[in-house]
Structures are given as structure tokens and as C-alpha cells.
Amino acid sequence: MSLLSLRDVRVQFNTAGGVVRAVNGVSLDLAVGETLGLVGESGCGKSTLGKAIMKLVPVAGGEILVEGVDIAPLNREQLTNMRRKVQMIFQDPYGSLNPRSTVGRSVAQPLVLAGWKADATAERVETLLRWVGLPSDAKQRYPHEFSGGQRQRIGIARALALSPKLIICDEPVSALDVSVRAQVINLLEDLKSQFGVSYLFISHDLSVVEHIADRVAVMYLGMLFEVGGRDQIWREPRHPYTRALLAAAPIANPKLARARQRTVLQGELPSPLNPPPGCPFNSRCPMAQDRCRVEKPALRAVGNGVQAACHFV
């Protein structure tokens, strides 16, 4: 049984301009101990999907199974058990900590809500801060006294408090300096090998995902285009969008960079208010045919453990 299974998950928002289908039928599996990288352009719905799993946005349809239990229809009280298993790390280390709470109070919050006793909580907070490499006097200080990387460590400590099985990382390093980024990623990897925690790693930074993910899911306009092992996808991207995405990532070696073929995507991500009919990528796809403008491709196995949603792969 996989740790997390999404079955045709849909999230929609009613706006003044109409219904935005931010997540439009996503199915995905995440195994125990696995890191799944979820990549895509800004606005493709990857963060919304992460929030839907945390039930921070209303789920319009589909099933979200955590260890086989569908959490989509559950109410707040019934979710308590799930909250212990799934936690989240947020993107903005400046916004994700209450500026008027001490670090100790922020980290202790999940424990307090889970009904831990005061002395056990204090002890656990000490341990958590040590795990993420912060001095133990950090707990009586306020978030503004810390750097971005340190704050992200505080956020990680908070997410780890109840020993979750899955941590949803919503662009955890996007707001950090490159030098600090590596430290935080190494910390996440250390914690994974130490505690066997799984990550759903949401990012638009392909180099980070290449480094940390075991499997990768590529998202575009609310749907998944390609899912598969990281090596398979990096070596041989099947979907034209994945190819364009990987081609857009910079390569450190200038010789290789000059040698490679580049298909540069034209245009912007279409408005999710008014997505093109058929395949949502047809307006920018170099391979688009008439069929793509009518029929929406389904995610199907294309060999090597990779799934892709394109009529022509």
C-alpha cells in the first residue's frame, strides 16, 4: 500500500471571472520512504495540490488516500489522526512563522495541539532544534532574529515534531540564497535517511528536484503530464512539455550547453480560467495536431515505469 494515493483529485475556485480548475484530475502514488518531486511552471497548480492534501483548500472531487484512508470527506476532528502523519513545510520562511511567537512556542505548537504534557513538549523541542542544527537557546528568541535558512530549519523542526510519515515541502528552498539552499536540502536528506520520512517536494527548480527526488511528476495547468523515475525522465523525457522544461534548465558545462538541442517554449501559460480544449498544452506544443485540440490525453504507461499524457509518445 502506498503512503499517499491521489485518485482524480480536483480543486476548483469560484472567482469573479468564472471557475478556475486549479487541479483538474490528478492521480498519483507515493511510496513509503520515497521523495516525489512535483515540478511545473508558476501557476500550474502544484502548490494548490499540496494544500489540497493538507486540506487547506476545499477538495472538489476525487480521493486523497493516506495509508489507505480517504481524507477528502473528513471533517476537522476526524482529520486529527491524519495531521500526525502528514505535515507541511512552507515556501516563505519569513511568513511561515508567527512573528510574535518565540521559536520554542512555534515548534511546540503541534505537540501542544496533540495534547503533550509541558515537560515532554519542552524536551521534544530541544531535541527537534538539535536535529535541525539550531542552538538550544533559539527557543526563547523570536523569528526576526534568525536568517532565512535558519527560519526554514525552524519550519522543518515544527513539521518534524509529531514524527510524520510524509512531509509536503512547498518550494522549501525557493526563497533562500543558493549557498543556504544546499544546507537545507542536505538537512532534508539527512532527516530522511534518519527517520524514513517521505517527501512530496514541490518545486520549480529542476536542479534541486534532480538532486533530491527519487521520482518526478510534471504538472501543467492542473494536470499531470509525465510521472516516472528521476533518472528515466532526465535521461529520456517523453512528453514534449517535459522535454521543453528540461531544455530550459541551465547546464553548468558550457560545451554541453552549446551542444544540446533546445526547444524553447513560446508564449505564456494559458489562463486556467479558459484553458484550451483538448490537451491543455496544445497552444504551445511543437508537436500539436488536430487531435490534440479535441481530445484530452490520459496519463498512460509508456514503458520503463514512466507514465505520460500525450497522444504521440
Added chain:
Amino acid sequence: MQRFEFLGRFARNRGAFVGACLILLVALMAAFASVFFPTDPLRIVGLPELWPGEDPEFPLGTDSLGRDILSMIVHGARATLLIGLFASAVATIIGVGVGAIAGFFGGWVDEVAMRAAELFQTIPNLIFVLTIVVILGSTLTNIVIAIGIVSWTPIARMTRAEFLSLRDREFVQACRSMGMSDFRIIVSEILPNALPPVIVLSSLVVAGAILFESAVSFLGLGDPNVASWGRLVGDGRQLIRSSWYICAIPGIAIMITVLCLNLVGDGLNDALNPKLRDR
């Protein structure tokens, strides 16, 4: 450490510092009124209409009945400040409550709360206060409640605006993702971040409340058992041609106190929102 920093920022605004000192003086005066003037301030103690300085026993003179004006001012400070503080507390409690719920939940709750606030804003404040006092009776409690009821709307709007900007911040989402209850999120997470501008507004409502109470008392609708400053002005108005000092002395006391409260409000604004100061 943080507290000293706060005081330092507050004192850097010199007006606020002077204002705070004077308010403190008035507050001490109010607290120790019965020590300085142990007798009832409403008792007749001398000749009527003695001008200030005419008799060294009554440095601020006596009123039309021969009561010591200085004694009445000192005792009146207590009533005036208490009315101001309690009316502001009533307004803050109503305003923060309504604003927090409206801003946090949004949707129809917000619509209903804001239409209600508009309803209160469209009624002329003073007339509303007078109506409530006339219907419920001229007691101190009723006056305080009436002033609170007309003064809560700006606080509600301010609180709502703060909640609107804070409720979708990531630290609030983090609390939601832990399964924290809405009530706890409102009270222990958002409210501490929303309070600084509200505190500034509340300090200004104290000043407004003192003015309201003075107006009510001036019109003769104040609590007859309490010698507030407004009542002294009201009592002296028949003699304003001959003995204008009876009105002027409590009037100046009101003016200075309200001015100081406004200065303190400005200082609090500087100290609580340091980023806005240098604009």
C-alpha cells in the same frame, strides 16, 4: 530588552513623551484625589464666585455655589479618566470582536458585520449617545456603554483590515495544517499581530470618549452624582458672562488631557509601527 527598546522609540517622539507625562500627572491626581482633598468636592466651602487667586485658600476660585474649583477638578479627573478608559474598553471589545470575526470568516459574516457597522456610522454620534442616555437614564454605566456603542466602528474596520491581511499568511496556514481550531487561531495567532494599530486607535477613542462625556454633561444629561469636568463646564455656563473662569478652567483641563491623549496615540503609533515612522 524589547520593552526598553519600545520605550525608547516612544520617548523619541517628544510630544508623546510630554503627553504621557501629563497624562500620568492627571492619573496620579485622580488616584490621590481623596488624599489632597478629603472633603466632598460638591460641598459648599466658601463664598460664591471667588476669582482664581482672590482667596489663597481656593487657588482656582469657587463656583456659583461657593464650591472649591480645584477640588472639583482633581476629583473630576477621576470620573473623566474612568469614563474615557471604560468607554474605550467597551468600544475596543465590541470593535475587535466584530472586526476579527468579519475579517477572519469573510463571506456573508463579513457582509452582515460591515453593514451593521455602516448602520452605526450613519447615525450622528452625539445624538445617538444622548438618545441612549435619555432612554436608559443618566448613570455613569449607561454613559460609558453609550459612548462605547458609538465608538466601536473604526476599531472594527481596522481590526477587520488587519485580519484580512493576516488570515492567509503562511503561519496561519501552518496552524490550520496542524488542526488548530478557528477560535485559537484568531485569539492566539492573529490577534497579537493585529493589535498594534488597534491599540493606537483605542488610545484615541479615550480622548473622543472624554469629549462625548463632556458634551453629554454640558447638556445637563450627565450623572448628577459625579463631578466630571464636562459637568463643571455645564454648571458654569449660566455665569459665562460674569465669571467665565468657572467654565474655562475645566475646559482647559479637558483640552489639555485630550491633546495629550492624541499625542500619546501618535507616539504609540511610532513605537508600535517603526517602519511607518520615517515616511
